[in-house]
Amino acid sequence: MLLSRLVDGFRVSPPDADPEITGITEDSRKVRPGMLFVAVPGTLLDGHAYIADALSRGAAAVVAERTGAIPPHVPFVRVPSSRTALAMMAARYFGTTGLGVALIGFTGTFGKTSTSEILRALLDAAGSRTGVLGSLGARFRGFVDTGDGLTTPAPVELHKALRGLASAGASTVIMEVTSHALKLGRVEGLSFAGGLLAAIMPGEHTDFHRSYEDYVEAKRLFLSYLEPTAPLAYDADNLAARQVVAGRIERKPAVGFSLEERDADVRFYDVLLSGDGASFTIGGRLLGARTGIKMRSPLLGRGHLRNTALAITYALTVGLPASAAHAVISNLAPLRRRMERYEVGGRIVLDDTAAHPNSLRATLEVASLIPHDHLAIVYALRGRRGTDINRQNASALADLSFLHGAESLIVTSASDQTDATDEALPIEIDATRQALVARGRKFVWHDYLEDALRDAFHRTRAGDLIVLVGAQGMNEGKGLLQRG
Numbered sequence: 001m002l003l004s005r006l007v008d009g010f011r012v013s014p015p016d017a018d019p020e021i022t023g024i025t026e027d028s029r030k031v032r033p034g035m036l037f038v039a040v041p042g043t044l045l046d047g048h049a050y051i052a053d054a055l056s057r058g059a060a061a062v063v064a065e066r067t068g069a070i071p072p073h074v075p076f077v078r079v080p081s082s083r084t085a086l087a088m089m090a091a092r093y094f095g096t097t098g099l100g101v102a103l104i105g106f107t108g109t110f111g112k113t114s115t116s117e118i119l120r121a122l123l124d125a126a127g128s129r130t131g132v133l134g135s136l137g138a139r140f141r142g143f144v145d146t147g148d149g150l151t152t153p154a155p156v157e158l159h160k161a162l163r164g165l166a167s168a169g170a171s172t173v174i175m176e177v178t179s180h181a182l183k184l185g186r187v188e189g190l191s192f193a194g195g196l197l198a199a200i201m202p203g204e205h206t207d208f209h210r211s212y213e214d215y216v217e218a219k220r221l222f223l224s225y226l227e228p229t230a231p232l233a234y235d236a237d238n239l240a241a242r243q244v245v246a247g248r249i250e251r252k253p254a255v256g257f258s259l260e261e262r263d264a265d266v267r268f269y270d271v272l273l274s275g276d277g278a279s280f281t282i283g284g285r286l287l288g289a290r291t292g293i294k295m296r297s298p299l300l301g302r303g304h305l306r307n308t309a310l311a312i313t314y315a316l317t318v319g320l321p322a323s324a325a326h327a328v329i330s331n332l333a334p335l336r337r338r339m340e341r342y343e344v345g346g347r348i349v350l351d352d353t354a355a356h357p358n359s360l361r362a363t364l365e366v367a368s369l370i371p372h373d374h375l376a377i378v379y380a381l382r383g384r385r386g387t388d389i390n391r392q393n394a395s396a397l398a399d400l401s402f403l404h405g406a407e408s409l410i411v412t413s414a415s416d417q418t419d420a421t422d423e424a425l426p427i428e429i430d431a432t433r434q435a436l437v438a439r440g441r442k443f444v445w446h447d448y449l450e451d452a453l454r455d456a457f458h459r460t461r462a463g464d465l466i467v468l469v470g471a472q473g474m475n476e477g478k479g480l481l482q483r484g
Contacts, residue, residue, distance in 0.1 A: 003061050006036065008091050010077045012061075017075035019060040019246040019263040024093055024156050026086055033058030038089070041065070043208070047082065058336070087188035090155040094163040094439065101165065103190060104170045104314075107222045108198025108235070110359055111307040112151070112176040114299075114338045115198065118311040119174055121328045126320045133158075134176030134334070143168035149421070152181030155188070162185040177225075179218035180208060187225060191401040195226050196314050197254075198237035200308070201358055212459065216240045223248050226388035231255065233314035235306065255286060257313040266313045270294075272307065279303045285317055293322050297329050300339040300350075301366040303359065308332075317462060333469075339366060342479050346462025348372055351478055352382065355382050355471035356389070357396035363469055364400045376408040376456045377401055378477070380449060380470030383413070383424035387431040394432045397469075398439035408459045408466075409443040411436070412452035414473030422472040449473060453481045 004018045012018065022034035028050035031037055033201045037054035039047035039062065051062055051069045061075040063085055070076045079085040091097050104119070106112055115278060120130040120172030134152075138145040138161035145164050148157045149477040152175070164213040165173050181187055200219050224322050225242065235241045236256030244256045258264035259271065267284040277298040281292035297308050314326050328348050334340050340351045348370060354363040367375065379397055394411075401409045411432065436443050446452040456466050468477045 001068075003077075006092055007077045007085075008092075008316065010079055010085070012075060013067075014073075014075065017061070020178075021060060021093070024086070024089055026082075026154065026354055028054040028059075030316065031057040031059050032136050034060045036061050036063060036089070038062075038082055038086045039064040039066075040086060045321075052101060059349045065144045079145050084188050087155040087185060090159040090484065091189050091209065094159040095155075095408055096159045096162045096166075097189075098168045099162065101162065101170060104172060104194040105177045105190075105192035105198070105225060106196040106198070107177045107182070107219055108196070108241070109201040110356070111198050111303060111310070114304060114335055115307040115311050116174045116176060116197065117335055118308055118329075118332060119196070119314060120292060121332065122311055122315040122320055122325055123174075123183065123318075124171060125328050126318075128376055129169055129171040131168070131170035131173045132176075132222045133161055133165065133173055136163075140165050140170040140173075142166045143170075150178075151176050151179075152178045152186050152259070152343070154186055156221040158186060159478055177222060179215055182221040183208075183218045190225060192230055194230050194314065194318065195222065195232040197232065197234040197241050198224070198246070198310055199235045200240035201230070201238075201356070216244065220247065220453045223264040228252065231314065231317045233257070233310055233317055235310060236262055246326065255313055255317045257284075257309045258281075259302075259309060266309070266316065268305070268309050272367060273302060273305070273326050273366075274302070275366075278302075278308075280305065282312070282322065286313075293326065295329050296333055297325050299332055299334055300369075300470060301362050303362040304334070304339055316438050320390045324375075337478075338364070340477070340478075341370070344455065344466075345484075347457070347460050347466045348463075349468060349478070349481065350465065351468040351474075353470040353471050353474070355393065357392050360393060360396050360400060360469060363467060364404045367467050369406055370465060374460060374462065374464040375404060375406045375467065376410065376460050376464065377467045378410045378412070378452050378456045378474075380412050380414040380452075380473030380477075381428060381432045382471055383418050383422040383426055383428060383473060384427070385471075387427055390428045391431040394400060394435035395439055398436050398441035401441060408456065409436075409441060410456050410459075412446045412449050412473070413469070414449035414452075416448040416450055418473050424473070434461065449477065450480050453477060454484070457481065457484070 026040045037059040051175040232254040256264045257266040268283040279296045282293045352363045
């Protein structure tokens with residue numbers, strides 16, 4: 001694509017420069033000959049400092065907010081905001097404007113991946129061809145694009161994935177939208193035909209957000225990307241979610257659900273949780289006379305019940321019959337590491353991405369519902385996420401392990417399984433260890449995840465329960481445990 005077409009609306013200098021552009025990137029390390037380099041000011045690094053590196057790798061042109069570092073002979077475009085320009089140019093390059101794909105945005109603190117998968121199954125039951133774009137990459141039937149590891153990809157990877165999903169045949173895409181993506185403009189230029197808002201909880205991303213209020217304000221930005229008549233389903237039991245929704249002034253009303261006997265559009269009651277799943281009854285204004293609908297889900301835990309409730313609420317809002325929802329929900333299966341239960345050497349394993357005090361509490365609640373003899377917990381701390389969340393997690397885990405009678409608490413930095421983006425920093429390790437000591441909890445420390453899992457296996461026997469918790473550092477836990 002010619003540079004002039006890609007940056008239409010901005011002035012190219014020198015005026016007669018119009019190279020063929022073979023790709024776009026904001027990462028100078030990814031530059032190949034003929035590509036356009038966009039210098040984006042970041043939270044830690046400024047892309048303007050890497051213009052020379054991009055040019056040395058063959059960049060054909062540069063887009064920047066400041067042009068002082070660009071040699072006179074190099075084609076460049078000066079823009080007010082490199083972030084906004086990157087999103088616009090990525091959409092043009094991959095031709096994602098007017099794809100004919102309906103985007104459903106989903107934000108909140110927990111459950112985005114699991115809820116997206118549940119909603120995908122519900123929408124497909126109504127005849128949709130639904131893809132998902134989130135922490136597991138872009139997925140639609142046989143099409144998979146693992147992306148760059150971000151839940152909401154940066155604009156180039158995002159629009160590349162959307163093009164891939166559309167080309168594979170998806171008519172609808174559920175997109176997980178993080179607070180980072182909203183504040184950093186990754187979804188700039190997109191509009192959502194529908195939205196889901198899960199609970200917004202404190203303690204997340206304290207390395208990025210100054211306060212819980214700042215975190216909630218970032219989530220509030222989500223509303224500006226919704227089309228005026230887009231349906232919005234939300235967790236009415238969460239105060240922050242209710243406050244965010246109260247600020248929506250568009251014509252289409254928001255539809256809330258409640259599991260706590262709150263007056264909501266959809267109510268879930270007579271809830272019974274077990275080691276085999278959950279049963280519940282649905283009622284509320286949205287169903288009109290069709291109240292008292294009983295359902296059962298094989299997904300474990302109260303967190304999954306909230307995920308299921310939010311997905312059902314959205315599906316009912318857009319017209320899926322409750323009977324069709326029942327058929328889908330009863331046949332669900334958990335995603336990898338989302339309250340996943342399996343056996344290794346006669347030991348029961350509960351594997352979950354829990355990495356927040358509330359989600360740790362939910363995981364141990366499920367563990368208490370699974371019959372077992374003895375309990376061992378293996379926790380991989382959160383690398384590159386700050387001392388606050390690691391201190392809070394360790395304190396919560398100390399108390400929860402006492403509460404649930406865990407004989408062994410094994411903690412690891414999982415340095416054998418993490419890369420530079422997720423490795424635990426010394427201050428995070430110290431915060432974790434100090435919090436456990438301060439709570440009076442004995443624990444075993446391992447630098448390597450493989451050693452931690454081997455230790456847990458040797459400390460347990462058939463009939464015991466091993467709980468694996470933690471985010472990125474624990475991702476390879478199942479395979480390592482199975483290999484012994």
